[in-house]
Structure formats: C-alpha cells, structure tokens
Amino acid sequence: MYDNNMTPKERLKIPPQEMPEQDPVERINNVDEVPYGYTEELAMVEASRCLQCKNQPCMKGCPVEIDIPGFIKAIAEGNFRESVRIIKETNILPAISGRVCPQEEQCQRYCVVGKSHKSVEKAVQIGKLERFVADWEMINGEAGPTKIKKPTGKKVAIVGSGPAGLTAAAEVRRAGYGVTVFEALHKPGGVLIYGIPEFRLPKAIVMKEVENLKKMGVEMQYNRVIGKIFSVDELFEKGYDAVFIGTGAGLPNFLNLPGENLNGVYSANEFLTRANLMKAYSFPETDTPIARSTNVAVFGGGNVAMDSARTALRLGAENVYLVYRRSRKEMPARVEEVEHADAEGVQFLLLQNPVSLIGDENGWVKQVECIKMELGEPDDSGRRRPVPIEGSEFRIDIDTCIVAIGNSSNPLIPDTTPDIKINRWGNIIVDEETLKTSKKGVFAGGDIVLGAATVILAMGQGRKAAWAIKEYLETGQW
Ligand SMILES: Cc1cc2nc3c(=O)[nH]c(=O)nc-3n(C[C@H](O)[C@H](O)[C@H](O)COP(=O)(O)OP(=O)(O)OC[C@H]3O[C@@H](n4cnc5c(N)ncnc54)[C@H](O)[C@@H]3O)c2cc1C
Numbered sequence: 001m002y003d004n005n006m007t008p009k010e011r012l013k014i015p016p017q018e019m020p021e022q023d024p025v026e027r028i029n030n031v032d033e034v035p036y037g038y039t040e041e042l043a044m045v046e047a048s049r050c051l052q053c054k055n056q057p058c059m060k061g062c063p064v065e066i067d068i069p070g071f072i073k074a075i076a077e078g079n080f081r082e083s084v085r086i087i088k089e090t091n092i093l094p095a096i097s098g099r100v101c102p103q104e105e106q107c108q109r110y111c112v113v114g115k116s117h118k119s120v121e122k123a124v125q126i127g128k129l130e131r132f133v134a135d136w137e138m139i140n141g142e143a144g145p146t147k148i149k150k151p152t153g154k155k156v157a158i159v160g161s162g163p164a165g166l167t168a169a170a171e172v173r174r175a176g177y178g179v180t181v182f183e184a185l186h187k188p189g190g191v192l193i194y195g196i197p198e199f200r201l202p203k204a205i206v207m208k209e210v211e212n213l214k215k216m217g218v219e220m221q222y223n224r225v226i227g228k229i230f231s232v233d234e235l236f237e238k239g240y241d242a243v244f245i246g247t248g249a250g251l252p253n254f255l256n257l258p259g260e261n262l263n264g265v266y267s268a269n270e271f272l273t274r275a276n277l278m279k280a281y282s283f284p285e286t287d288t289p290i291a292r293s294t295n296v297a298v299f300g301g302g303n304v305a306m307d308s309a310r311t312a313l314r315l316g317a318e319n320v321y322l323v324y325r326r327s328r329k330e331m332p333a334r335v336e337e338v339e340h341a342d343a344e345g346v347q348f349l350l351l352q353n354p355v356s357l358i359g360d361e362n363g364w365v366k367q368v369e370c371i372k373m374e375l376g377e378p379d380d381s382g383r384r385r386p387v388p389i390e391g392s393e394f395r396i397d398i399d400t401c402i403v404a405i406g407n408s409s410n411p412l413i414p415d416t417t418p419d420i421k422i423n424r425w426g427n428i429i430v431d432e433e434t435l436k437t438s439k440k441g442v443f444a445g446g447d448i449v450l451g452a453a454t455v456i457l458a459m460g461q462g463r464k465a466a467w468a469i470k471e472y473l474e475t476g477q478w
C-alpha cells in the first residue's frame, strides 16, 4: 500500500525488486518466456520506491508520455485497474512495451531514485511495473471498453501492422474514422511477431492486443502487399481519405564478405522469421524446417544479434559465437538481453570482426575467418572506432552463420509511388511534427521513417500521425 507517511529517505532504502525468472540451464531447452513477472506483492513494494516527483522527470524520457508517477501510485495503492486505465490513455500496447522497451535509456534514465543511487539499474523499475499491470489486466479483464467517437463517414488505410501501424489504427479509430489495416504477412504485429522471439515476447500477447483493436472495429486484411496488389494511389481510388505508411525496415543488411552467399548463411530476418513466425522450433509438427546447427556464428551486437544467438541455442546448437567488432560496453543491445545471452552460454567474441566465410565442396559454410580489433579514436557515433590488428587473423569452424548487422527500409512503396520522397537511406521523408509525407493525404511513421529504431518510438510516431490525420480530415488542409 502507498504509505503517504513514508519519507523519501525511507523509500530510497527499499532495494529494487528482482523479477523471478527461469533458470538459464532449463530455459535454453524451451521457448517459454524468461522472466515470470512480478507478483502483486513485489509490484506494490517496487511501486512504493517511487518518490512521486512533482516535476515528473521520468515522463521526459517516455516517447508516448505515459503518466508514470500516476500509474505507479495506483499500483502501490493496489488499484491495478486504475493503473492500466492511466497507461492506456497514451499507450495501447503496455504488455508489449513493458517487455521490450529499452527503459534504461528512456524513462528509467531520468528517474530521481536511480540518480540518487548513481545507478540507472537502481531506478524505479518502471518497465517491470508496466508489464505487471498490463498482464494483470489480461488475466482479470479489461480496464473498460475503449470509447469510440461517433462515425465521421471517412476512412483511413493503414499499411503495415507493426507497432506504428497498430497504434495509428487505434488512435484514428477512437476518433470515429473507419480503419483498414493492410498487412503483407499472414499475421499481424510486424517485428513483434516475426522478429522478437517467443521467449522475450509471447505471441499470444501480441494477438490479444490485435483482438482488442478488432473489437474496436478496426478491419485487418492479411496477405496484402501494398505496391503489388494495389498502389497507394489506388487506395485513394478505393475511397480511403488518408493513408498511413508503417511498413518498417525489413530489408536485411549484409557485410558483402567473400562467401556470404554460401549455404548455411542466413540474414537474421530469415532465421528469426523461420523460427518465430513459422515456428520452425517445433518442426516437423509445423511445416517450416530450419537447419539443425552445431556451431553457429552470429555477426553483430544489437538486440537482433542477441535474439538470433539465443534462438540458435534453443534450436540445439552446441556453440554459439557472437562476433562483435567493439567491446561489450559499446554493444547497442539492451543490457538485460546481453546478460541473458551471457547466462545462457552464448560465447562473446569481442573486438573481433569477420573478414570472409569459407565453404566446403558442396557449397556449405564450414569456417569463418576473423581478425582481431582494437579501439581507436571515437567516430561520428561517439563510440571508439574499431581498428583491425594486422596479422591477427584466425578461423573458427562453423556450420551456420547469421548476419545481424541491421536492416534498411523496404523500397516497395517509394518505388511504386514516386511522389513520396525518400532520403539517401531510403527512409520516407516526413514533416517531424505532423508526419506528413510529400504526397497529399499520405502520412508515415516508425522504422520506415526513422530507420531501424525501437517499438516505443514507432508507437510514438503512430500516435503523432493519428493526431495529424484527424486534423487533416477535419479541416481538409494540407
Ligand atoms: C529481432 C529484432 C529485435 C528487436 N528488439 C527490440 C527490442 O527489444 N526493443 C525495441 O524497442 N525494439 C526492438 N526492435 C526494433 C523494433 O521491433 C522496431 O523498431 C519496430 O517493430 C518498428 O515498428 P514499425 O511498426 O515501424 O515496423 P515493423 O514492426 O517492421 O512492421 C512493419 C509491418 O509492415 C508490413 N509491411 C511491409 N511492407 C508492406 C507492404 N508493402 N504492404 C503491407 N504491409 C507491409 C510488414 O510485414 C510488417 O508487418 C527489434 C527489431 C528486431 C528485428
């Protein structure tokens, strides 16, 4: 219970509450979620660490501006339903963001409790509390039906059902517009469903959130590749008054190494899509096979690399090497993911870089040649530039290689709609405030605008675009 008489000093003495999780030895043999989540008691103790700061610094770090002290206070008071209601005013997918948001770089980074302890890890565990209360709602029933304004008679097409598209769809629908989501794949969710693995984000959660949207009256159409079945212009001809493009960054980048075309070399996208979306981990009960590997090299140091490495372990690999050209400190992956990968036995080959892949007589990859690196002066990103150490090449035996060095924007829509302007990386150019593209009636947000970014930034843009769509449809002004 939130005890109003507790002093800030007393609150600061409460340690951060750990979330119970599956044992690493057991969990690499299943795809079940790793952390179990807080119990009601743990959540209430954690919530009572919050100082209820008047100036709400944590909210500054939240791209969707959740009333963080408000929802935490409701948890501390045991009023979980009210807590979810507060979150859902600005975030329709809390069970998802509570699990995958990089809170240590966002809300928790600004938390006064963390700052007092001089450690972001000791900040109020905002993400874990958000996840707790969202899961509580899933078990105990919704916080209340979403209010939909009376029909406007106008309709909006949303292209792509990732977090940007789903958020835009919900917000536009709330305002009384008809909404159709066109999704290229046979399931909704974008990266949430085909990229982020089950053990990090159970797919049932994503499907439940989509069910909520359908209950609000959002129409979902799958296997619809816009740019192939019909163009953006044809969407207008079909009677849509505005279009939101949230097609993400699904085009895998490669290193262009000699041997990258060998059999057994995957992009992380293909590997994770086979494993997650097509459930290759339960082949032959499911239709999609995946090569059973013994020694796997993963190239990269971000979330995608961690997900690939941890998935390879769960598919039975004996050795999974994560080859990264900088040191652990520079890894862009979330700290929690790096720690989980480490605990599960992923072998970090840091300050090392692949230079070529060597194949056998049948065209299958059998070795990777790497070179050792050292850190030089900082580059444009502010991180120290890795420099190869001459003559330090060495080889590792592998049978599978996963390239996880990032993704670029999908070019299909700009290619088929030339009046939508893109920048030199292929990202759609928008007005930052309104997310309007160069084409009248067309808005865009998420990774297709930002490049490969984060779930919450995609949701933030989906929300911003929805406001601008409403204004455009109300006033007719572009
Ligand atoms: C493996 C992996 C792990 C990640 N882990 C994290 C994490 O832990 N935390 C985090 O915050 N972020 C993470 N990210 C990044 C995050 O998932 C993305 O930033 C986010 O999903 C972007 O959302 P989006 O809606 O813009 O696009 P997406 O999620 O990519 O969704 C785009 C959707 O559009 C569909 N589409 C594409 N083209 C068309 C078309 N022509 N017609 C119809 N539909 C189309 C696609 O099929 C897809 O469903 C991860 C990314 C990957 C790949």
Ligand code: SF4
Pocket (backbone or CB within 6 Å): 049, 050, 051, 052, 053, 056, 057, 058, 059, 068, 069, 072, 110, 111, 112, 113, 124, 126
């Ligand atoms: S900054 Fe931290 S302590 Fe202050 S209101 Fe936000 S979560 Fe609570």
